Amino acid sequence: MKFRHLFIACLLVFIVGCDNKEEEKTNEDAEVTQIPATEAKLTQNLNAPFNLEMIDGEIFTMIRKDGGFDMGDGSHTTLFVYWATWCPPCIIEIKPLNNLSKNFGKKLKIISVLVNDPIGDDEIKDFIKKHNIDYSITRDSETLIKSIGGIKGIPFMVLYDSNGNYDRHYFGIIAEEMLQKDIEKLTGDLEVKKDSNETEEENDNNVTKEDKK
Structure with missing residues (x-):
């Protein structure tokens, strides 16, 4: 009988210990997915030209300049998006960004910048395919x-x-x-991609972009 009571007591200790470890793991996971701060460390010549290599x-x-950067040929507005694949708010913003790109x-160049994300090359390619990312x-x-x-967190x-x-800049969703x-204030009218049928229909009905707004 004493052995039975001792066995039950040990079993309870083991179960409680697993529950606590699971709770600690959950808390750790929650901490890992918190948006981290990224501070700027000025240890290099930031006025020198530099290249960004895209996944593709x-x-x-x-080239850094007062009030911004020299970049591209001046034909497009540029939106930099700082994010990570493990950041839920960042993932929510993918669809709107796809819509804006389309x-x-x-007229718009979206450059999505991975921050504090250890995802591998094959994994990011699968992620891009899964979410139909076209920027x-x-x-x-x-x-x-x-x-x-520097940035204080993501999405930024x-x-x-x-x-x-x-x-301007934006923080959060x-x-x-x-x-x-x-x-639109920077680019003017939208350059909406339409199929030939929609274009012909609008021409027949004399519908302009201004009429549709």
Whole structure:
């Protein structure tokens, strides 16, 4: 009988210990998915030109200047998106960003910058395919983050006009409508991609972009 009581007591201790470990693991997971701070460490010449290499192999060259960057050929507004694949709010913003990329076409360049994300090359390619991401993604975040003075967390976005001048930044989840209005102010009319049938129908009905707004 004493042995039976001792066995039950040991069993209870074991069960409680597993529960506690599971609770600790849950808490650890919650801490891991908290948005981290990323501080700028000015240990290099940030005025020198630098390249961002995209996952698809594209090279994007930038040069820091007062109030922004020289980048591209001046034909597009640029939106930098700092994020991570483990960040739930960041994932929520993928669909709106896809919509904006489609709506504005070549007038908007979205560069998605991975921050504190150890995801492998094959995994990120699978992630891109799964979420149908049609804008640029780069891992080269260190120099870029230093150049803008650091970020306090993710998701974090910075918007620049076609001349590379800083316009505004956003922290947290931002409504697609707000982003669209802010980008429209810099780009003008939307460059909406439509199929030939929609275009012909609009021409027949004499519907213009202004009429649709």
